[in-house]
Amino acid sequence: APCQPLKVEILDAKTREKLCFLDKVEPQATIAEIKNLFTKTHPQWYPARQSLRLDPKGKSLKDEDVLQKLPVGTTATLYFRDLGAQISWVTVFLTEYAGPLFIYLLFYFRVPFIYGHKYDFTSSRHTVVHLACICHSFHYIKRLLETLFVHRFSHGTMPLRNIFKNCTYYWGFAAWMAYYINHPLYTPPTYGAQQVKLALAIFVICQLGNFSIHMALRDLRPAGSKTRKIPYPTKNPFTWLFLLVSCPNYTYEVGSWIGFAIMTQCLPVALFSLVGFTQMTIWAKGKHRSYLKEFRDYPPLRMPIIPFLL
Amino acid sequence: MAAAAATAASKGNGGGGGRAGAGEASSSRKKKGPGPLATAYLVIYNVVMTAGWLVIAVGLVRAYLAKGSYHSLYYSIEKPLKFFQTGALLEILHCAIGIVPSSVVLTSFQVMSRVFLIWAVTHSVKEVQSEDSVLLFVIAWTITEIIRYSFYTFSLLNHLPYLIKWARYTLFIVLYPMGVSGELLTIYAALPFVRQAGLYSISLPNKYNFSFDYYAFLILIMISYIPIFPQLYFHMIHQRRKILSHTEEHKKFE
Numbered sequence: 277a278p279c280q281p282l283k284v285e286i287l288d289a290k291t292r293e294k295l296c297f298l299d300k301v302e303p304q305a306t307i308a309e310i311k312n313l314f315t316k317t318h319p320q321w322y323p324a325r326q327s328l329r330l331d332p333k334g335k336s337l338k339d340e341d342v343l344q345k346l347p348v349g350t351t352a353t354l355y356f357r358d359l360g361a362q363i364s365w366v367t368v369f370l371t372e373y374a375g376p377l378f379i380y381l382l383f384y385f386r387v388p389f390i391y392g393h394k395y396d397f398t399s400s401r402h403t404v405v406h407l408a409c410i411c412h413s414f415h416y417i418k419r420l421l422e423t424l425f426v427h428r429f430s431h432g433t434m435p436l437r438n439i440f441k442n443c444t445y446y447w448g449f450a451a452w453m454a455y456y457i458n459h460p461l462y463t464p465p466t467y468g469a470q471q472v473k474l475a476l477a478i479f480v481i482c483q484l485g486n487f488s489i490h491m492a493l494r495d496l497r498p499a500g501s502k503t504r505k506i507p508y509p510t511k512n513p514f515t516w517l518f519l520l521v522s523c524p525n526y527t528y529e530v531g532s533w534i535g536f537a538i539m540t541q542c543l544p545v546a547l548f549s550l551v552g553f554t555q556m557t558i559w560a561k562g563k564h565r566s567y568l569k570e571f572r573d574y575p576p577l578r579m580p581i582i583p584f585l586l
Numbered sequence: 587m588a589a590a591a592a593t594a595a596s597k598g599n600g601g602g603g604g605r606a607g608a609g610e611a612s613s614s615r616k617k618k619g620p621g622p623l624a625t626a627y628l629v630i631y632n633v634v635m636t637a638g639w640l641v642i643a644v645g646l647v648r649a650y651l652a653k654g655s656y657h658s659l660y661y662s663i664e665k666p667l668k669f670f671q672t673g674a675l676l677e678i679l680h681c682a683i684g685i686v687p688s689s690v691v692l693t694s695f696q697v698m699s700r701v702f703l704i705w706a707v708t709h710s711v712k713e714v715q716s717e718d719s720v721l722l723f724v725i726a727w728t729i730t731e732i733i734r735y736s737f738y739t740f741s742l743l744n745h746l747p748y749l750i751k752w753a754r755y756t757l758f759i760v761l762y763p764m765g766v767s768g769e770l771l772t773i774y775a776a777l778p779f780v781r782q783a784g785l786y787s788i789s790l791p792n793k794y795n796f797s798f799d800y801y802a803f804l805i806l807i808m809i810s811y812i813p814i815f816p817q818l819y820f821h822m823i824h825q826r827r828k829i830l831s832h833t834e835e836h837k838k839f840e
Contacts, residue, residue: 456790456795456796456797457795459790459795461790461791462790462791462795463791463792463793463795466793540795541793541794541795542794542795542796543794543795543796544795544796
């Protein structure tokens with residue numbers, strides 16, 4: 277293998293200004309290593325916020341790409357774009373999930389200044405209200421634990437402004453739902469205990485299902501790698517939904533919230549489920565499309581999120 | 587705000603790439619433009635809308651001359667106002683199917699805010715229809731829309747008289763604040779009647795465990811004008827500098 281060191285020049289993608297010139301770069305160097313070198317001369321642009329590409333309007337190069345394997349001469353010209361301040365996915369997830377957990381409890385315990393003063397720190401007389409609190413809290417604790425111990429993220433970071441957007445969404449809806457469910461004038465479900473039992477069953481099954489899918493996806497990808505493989509059903513019956521959809525984790529998630537909506541018979545919960553469903557459908561369709569593009573032998577029966585339909 | 591947004595956001599056909607910040611692959615700036623059939627349809631649409639708002643303008647003038655005062659003129663143009671303003675919902679469709687290069691989100695926002703004022707405020711709260719503030723925004727919208735739709739018509743036909751371009755990017759300076767004032771005063775006037783009648787409101791307890799206070803909602807709408815209006819206004823001022831100075835340079839070479 278040729279060991280001729282290469283030269284790398286980095287230009288601003290918009291102004292074409294020469295930002296950095298690296299003499300003697302190993303041909304085996306990865307883009308990640310080049311990003312580290314670039315940070316040395318421009319410390320404000322840490323690697324996570326660098327987008328380097330061969331063409332100013334082209335796609336970003338991946339961190340794992342090797343310099344030698346790219347179509348460059350002895351001097352590689354790379355174009356730089358600033359992705360803006362970045363924040364790690366883990367940080368975003370933890371913040372956006374811890375909020376609802378905490379906020380819901382504020383309403384559940386009827387902390388002062390939410391409902392009238394005569395209700396401060398009182399407790400609801402409806403069983404379903406206590407059950408709903410357990411389910412909602414369980415859901416977000418599960419999410420927090422999965423973020424810490426289960427998920428394997430493809431990207432380390434996302435743009436900083438996303439945390440404000442995401443937290444507003446999660447925290448806002450959590451407060452809105454919790455306000456009504458824990459309200460002194462809350463009306464329990466029309467069909468009573470039967471409705472609650474059915475809803476609880478749906479909720480629990482979907483939570484188990486969602487968790488099973490997360491574990492199956494984790495097992496597809498070894499620690500520290502960014503490989504992508506087609507997910508298949510395992511021995512766990514909850515994963516058999518992979519036969520019919522590309523993103524059963526989203527299917528189960530929607531199911532959980534539908535269950536919660538039936539359990540609480542609360543319109544804001546139904547609206548939250550609808551908005552979540554819309555967003556997850558968009559993500560599922562995108563994921564489905566990338567699977568189809570990447571894998572020739574992708575199972576044709578599968579739909580993105582709803583079996584046979586969507 | 588509805589008045590402001592209408593002129594600010596949709597640059598529409600040919601007259602500029604529109605505020606398609608999110609989701610337009612602007613890497614290859616080849617403006618494809620609508621095909622001949624779409625262009626013909628859009629010309630017809632814009633001509634019809636121009637005519638419609640002219641009808642409203644004429645209606646206002648005639649009613650003023652007949653009555654001898656400018657009070658309660660709303661009633662004389664109520665129907666065409668509702669018809670043509672509601673018809674503007676089609677513009678959302680135009681963006682969605684791609685024959686107009688503006689952003690669907692922005693266009694929806696501006697059209698919906700107009701439709702909201704017409705139906706959810708003025709139509710719904712009858713006591714407000716005789717207010718002078720209604721005339722204020724109706725006049726602002728009428729002049730704005732006549733200019734805007736003729737601007738689009740001429741742009742589509744690739745023959746835009748400088749006067750129309752000038753009018754579009756200059757009159758807003760007065761028409762925006764006028765329209766916004768009319769809108770805010772109207773919403774404000776509607777408040778006590780909304781509170782009294784409990785209009786569009788639902789309170790607890792009910793079996794869907796939901797509540798909505800239309801009075802509070804209207805107040806939130808009024809507050810939202812504070813961040814939104816200046817942004818739209820200064821965007822138009824910025825556009826004005828860009829577009830009118832550009833034309834001045836071109837004219838020098840004619």
